[in-house]
Amino acid sequence: MLSLEGKQLGNYDVIRRIRVGGMGAVYEGRQRTAFDRRVAIKVILGDYAKDKDMRRRFAREARTIARLHHPHILPLIEFGDEQGILYLVMPFIDGGTLTSYLRRSLPDLGEVSAMYQQLLDAVEYAHENGLIHRDIKSSNVLLELRRNAAPYVYLADFGLVRTMRQNDPSQAGKPIPLEQVPGTPHYMAPEQTRGIVTPLTDIYALGVLLFQMLTGELPYNDPDDVRVIQKHLYDPIPSPCEHDASIPPELGDVVRIAMAKRAEDRYQSVADLRAAFMDAMEGPDETLIERIEPAAPMRSSTILPGSRKTYPLRSEDLAKPLSMPVVVRKSGHLNQSGPSPVVQEWQERPRVTGENTTMRMRPRITEDPLTLRRRKRRLPFQLWFLLILLVTTILLALLIVPRALGVSIFPASVPIIGASPVATVYITAQSQDLQDKYLLTASQQVKMPDPTTHSIPSHTIKGAVDSTTTVPATGIKTTPAVQAHGTIELTNTSNADVQIPANLDLKSATGVHFLVLQGQTLAPHQSASAAVVAIAGGAIGNIAAHALDGTCCANNAVSVKNSLPFIGGIDAQSTHVVQQSDLDAVQNAQSGKLQQQIIQQIQKQLSGDELIAGTPAFDTQVSSSLAVNDAGDQVQVTVKIVGTASVYNRALVEQLAGQILQQKADQTLGQHYHVFIRPAITSAPTVAQVKDGVIYLNVSIKGTWIYTLSQQQMSRWIDPIKGGSVAAAQAYLKSQPGISSVSIHLPFGTSQLPTNADNIKIQLTQQ
Incomplete structure (x- = not known):
C-alpha cells in the first residue's frame, strides 16, 4: 500500500497513519489554512483507487455526509482529488473508537x-x-x-x-x-x-x-x-x-x-x-447514601473503579437494608492522618428469585474524599430572616403601593433604578405558504432545466444478461411401418394354361402373407416373374431367399420361387422433436429472474439523485440448438434480454418545480416577499407515463415566503412609538405592511415605552 506520511494532499499535511483497512486508510493530518488544525483524512488506495465503482461509492459517501447536519454525526470538512487520490477530511477525534x-x-x-x-x-x-x-x-x-x-x-x-x-x-x-x-x-x-x-x-x-x-x-x-x-x-x-x-x-x-x-x-x-x-x-427504586466513617484499612472486598463485584444475599438479610462494602478512590497521598474516606451504601428493597439469590450492583464512586472544614461564626438564622423580610417589605411598598394608588414615584417611562432602560419590540413578519402540483417532462432532447416548458434532461441506461438452459424435447413424431417387397419366379408345370390372379395371397414358411401385385396367364411349361409385397408393414416382411418357395394355383401346377431376399420392410417408429412450447417455457421461467438482474445492473449505474422512471423496457431474444420440429431428446435454449431504463434526476425535478413555484410567488405575493423555507418536494415524484422516450412526472412542491423587512425600515418606526403606551405602539406597528404580530417587553417598573429612541430596540423574529 502506498504510504502517504509526510506528503501533502491539497491543503493538508499527512502526519501519520491511524488505521488501515481492506480498501484504504485513515491518516492524521494538519490543515494548513486553519492554523495546523488536526484533522482525520480518509483515502482509498491500491487497486481500489482506480476502480470506478469504488470511486463513485467514495464520492457518494462524501455527498451523504455533507448533507447531514447533526451534533452526533461526524461532519465533512472537505472532499478532494489529489493526483488521482480521493480523500475525505473530517475533524480529528482523539478519544478513539x-x-x-x-x-x-x-x-x-x-x-x-x-x-x-x-x-x-x-x-x-x-x-x-x-x-x-x-x-x-x-x-x-x-x-x-x-x-x-x-x-x-x-x-x-x-x-x-x-x-x-x-x-x-x-x-x-x-x-x-x-x-x-x-x-x-x-x-x-x-x-x-x-x-x-x-x-x-x-x-x-x-x-x-x-x-x-x-x-x-x-x-x-x-x-x-x-x-x-x-x-x-x-x-x-x-x-x-x-x-x-x-x-x-x-x-x-x-x-x-x-x-x-x-x-x-x-x-x-x-x-x-x-x-x-x-x-x-x-429500573427499581434505589437510594444512594453517603456518610462519614473513621478511616480504616482497605478490605479485600474493596471495589476498584470500572470493576463489578457480586454479593450473595442470604435469607436472614431480607429483613434489613442491603449495604455495599466500603468504596475508596485514591486522591493524592492517603495515610492514617488524612481525611476520612467516603463510604457509600446502596439501599433497595431486595428481590428473592431463589434460595441462593445473587445481586450485583454498580456503585457510584465518589470522585474525591469529603474534607471537614471549620465553620466560621455566622449571624443567628433568626436575625438573617428578619433582615431579609424587612428589606423585602420596604421594596414591595415602594413598587406596588404607588402603582395601586395610581401615583408613581418615577415617570411611567423611567425604569426602576438598576433595571435595564431598554424596551425590546419583537416583530414577526407575515409569511405565506405556497403549494402546487406540476406536470413535468424529462427528455433526452433537453439539455438544461427549462421553467418555460416545464422540462428537464433525462437519459437512458442499458443492461443486458443471458442464460442458457438444457431441457427435454417434449414433442412426439410417429413414422408408419413400411411394407417389404420382392420378386418371385412362377413356372407352369402343367400342359394347360394357368391363370395367375392379381392379389394372389402367398404365405411364407414363417407365416408372413404376401400379395402378387399383378395377375397374368402362364402357358404350359412357361416361366414368368411377378412383383410381390408383404401384406403387413414392418421388418417382418424382410424374408430370406427361397423363403416363399412352393406351389400354387390349378392344383399346385405352378411352382413358386424367390431367388432373392425381400427387402424394404421398416417397423413403425416414434421420436422426440422440439416444440415451440419447449422454448416458450424456458423464456417464461428465466425472464423474471433475468429482468431483476438487469434492474440491479441499471441501479449500479445510477449516480447521485438519479431515479428510474417506471419499469425498464425489455427486449427478449430466444435461440436454440435445434429448430422447432427437429428430432432430438434435448435442446439447449438461450434467453437474452436487453433492458433500457429512462432515468431522471430528482434534484433537478425539485430545482425546476421550485423555480416554477417561485414564479408563482413573484406573481401572487409581489416583490416584497422572499423565500423563507426553500421549496421542497412534499412526496416522491410519480411517473404518469413514459412515452416515446419522454417521462411525464407529477410533482407536488411546497415552500414558505416571508415579507422582507429591512433594519432601516424598522428603525423608522421608533420615533412614532417612543414615549407611548404599549397598546398605541402595537396598533401603529400592526398597521405597517408585512407585520404579522407585535410583542413589546418594557423595562422593569415602567408602563410606557422610553422617550429616548436609543432605548428602543426592534428585533425581527421568526414564526
Missing part, C-alpha cells in the same frame, strides 16, 4: 445511557433523512472524552449507506452470495445476510452494540465469519444479564427485542427503541 474504549474499561450504566442515547439520536436523524447506515459497529463510533462527563459520541463511516426508496426491488432483497453482502458479520441482522436491508437492519445492529456496551463482549463471536452469520441466523439471543447479574433484566429485554431474528418482532423505529431503553434504565 468505542472498540478501544471498551477494551480499556467497562462503562457504568450512567455512561452507557448517555453514550447510547447520543448514538440513537444520530441513527434516528439518518433514518429521518431516508438513509440506512448498514454498518453500525463499535469501530464506527468515535468518542470525544470529557472531564466528569460521559464521552461525546460521533457516528462515522457512511460508506455503505443505503437510500430508502419506495418500490425498490433491490431493497426488498433477494439471496446473494455471502462474500457480496455489505456490512460487518458480527453486527449483521439475519435478513441482511440475504441482501435485505431496511431501517430495522440498523435497529438490530443497535441491539448488538448495546449488548457490547453492557458486557464488553459481542453476542456472537467466532474467528470464522460464516460461523458468526450462522449464529445470527439460528442461535438463541444471548442475554447480557447472563454475563453480569448487575445488569437490570429490563435492559436484557431491550437487547432481546432489538436483536429479534424476525424484523417484524423488533422495535419498529429508533423512537420505540429509545422509549424502551429509557424505561429499562429507570
Whole structure:
C-alpha cells in the first residue's frame, strides 16, 4: 500500500497513519489554512483507487455526509482529488473508537445511557433523512472524552449507506452470495445476510452494540465469519444479564427485542427503541447514601473503579437494608492522618428469585474524599430572616403601593433604578405558504432545466444478461411401418394354361402373407416373374431367399420361387422433436429472474439523485440448438434480454418545480416577499407515463415566503412609538405592511415605552 506520511494532499499535511483497512486508510493530518488544525483524512488506495465503482461509492459517501447536519454525526470538512487520490477530511477525534474504549474499561450504566442515547439520536436523524447506515459497529463510533462527563459520541463511516426508496426491488432483497453482502458479520441482522436491508437492519445492529456496551463482549463471536452469520441466523439471543447479574433484566429485554431474528418482532423505529431503553434504565427504586466513617484499612472486598463485584444475599438479610462494602478512590497521598474516606451504601428493597439469590450492583464512586472544614461564626438564622423580610417589605411598598394608588414615584417611562432602560419590540413578519402540483417532462432532447416548458434532461441506461438452459424435447413424431417387397419366379408345370390372379395371397414358411401385385396367364411349361409385397408393414416382411418357395394355383401346377431376399420392410417408429412450447417455457421461467438482474445492473449505474422512471423496457431474444420440429431428446435454449431504463434526476425535478413555484410567488405575493423555507418536494415524484422516450412526472412542491423587512425600515418606526403606551405602539406597528404580530417587553417598573429612541430596540423574529 502506498504510504502517504509526510506528503501533502491539497491543503493538508499527512502526519501519520491511524488505521488501515481492506480498501484504504485513515491518516492524521494538519490543515494548513486553519492554523495546523488536526484533522482525520480518509483515502482509498491500491487497486481500489482506480476502480470506478469504488470511486463513485467514495464520492457518494462524501455527498451523504455533507448533507447531514447533526451534533452526533461526524461532519465533512472537505472532499478532494489529489493526483488521482480521493480523500475525505473530517475533524480529528482523539478519544478513539468505542472498540478501544471498551477494551480499556467497562462503562457504568450512567455512561452507557448517555453514550447510547447520543448514538440513537444520530441513527434516528439518518433514518429521518431516508438513509440506512448498514454498518453500525463499535469501530464506527468515535468518542470525544470529557472531564466528569460521559464521552461525546460521533457516528462515522457512511460508506455503505443505503437510500430508502419506495418500490425498490433491490431493497426488498433477494439471496446473494455471502462474500457480496455489505456490512460487518458480527453486527449483521439475519435478513441482511440475504441482501435485505431496511431501517430495522440498523435497529438490530443497535441491539448488538448495546449488548457490547453492557458486557464488553459481542453476542456472537467466532474467528470464522460464516460461523458468526450462522449464529445470527439460528442461535438463541444471548442475554447480557447472563454475563453480569448487575445488569437490570429490563435492559436484557431491550437487547432481546432489538436483536429479534424476525424484523417484524423488533422495535419498529429508533423512537420505540429509545422509549424502551429509557424505561429499562429507570429500573427499581434505589437510594444512594453517603456518610462519614473513621478511616480504616482497605478490605479485600474493596471495589476498584470500572470493576463489578457480586454479593450473595442470604435469607436472614431480607429483613434489613442491603449495604455495599466500603468504596475508596485514591486522591493524592492517603495515610492514617488524612481525611476520612467516603463510604457509600446502596439501599433497595431486595428481590428473592431463589434460595441462593445473587445481586450485583454498580456503585457510584465518589470522585474525591469529603474534607471537614471549620465553620466560621455566622449571624443567628433568626436575625438573617428578619433582615431579609424587612428589606423585602420596604421594596414591595415602594413598587406596588404607588402603582395601586395610581401615583408613581418615577415617570411611567423611567425604569426602576438598576433595571435595564431598554424596551425590546419583537416583530414577526407575515409569511405565506405556497403549494402546487406540476406536470413535468424529462427528455433526452433537453439539455438544461427549462421553467418555460416545464422540462428537464433525462437519459437512458442499458443492461443486458443471458442464460442458457438444457431441457427435454417434449414433442412426439410417429413414422408408419413400411411394407417389404420382392420378386418371385412362377413356372407352369402343367400342359394347360394357368391363370395367375392379381392379389394372389402367398404365405411364407414363417407365416408372413404376401400379395402378387399383378395377375397374368402362364402357358404350359412357361416361366414368368411377378412383383410381390408383404401384406403387413414392418421388418417382418424382410424374408430370406427361397423363403416363399412352393406351389400354387390349378392344383399346385405352378411352382413358386424367390431367388432373392425381400427387402424394404421398416417397423413403425416414434421420436422426440422440439416444440415451440419447449422454448416458450424456458423464456417464461428465466425472464423474471433475468429482468431483476438487469434492474440491479441499471441501479449500479445510477449516480447521485438519479431515479428510474417506471419499469425498464425489455427486449427478449430466444435461440436454440435445434429448430422447432427437429428430432432430438434435448435442446439447449438461450434467453437474452436487453433492458433500457429512462432515468431522471430528482434534484433537478425539485430545482425546476421550485423555480416554477417561485414564479408563482413573484406573481401572487409581489416583490416584497422572499423565500423563507426553500421549496421542497412534499412526496416522491410519480411517473404518469413514459412515452416515446419522454417521462411525464407529477410533482407536488411546497415552500414558505416571508415579507422582507429591512433594519432601516424598522428603525423608522421608533420615533412614532417612543414615549407611548404599549397598546398605541402595537396598533401603529400592526398597521405597517408585512407585520404579522407585535410583542413589546418594557423595562422593569415602567408602563410606557422610553422617550429616548436609543432605548428602543426592534428585533425581527421568526414564526
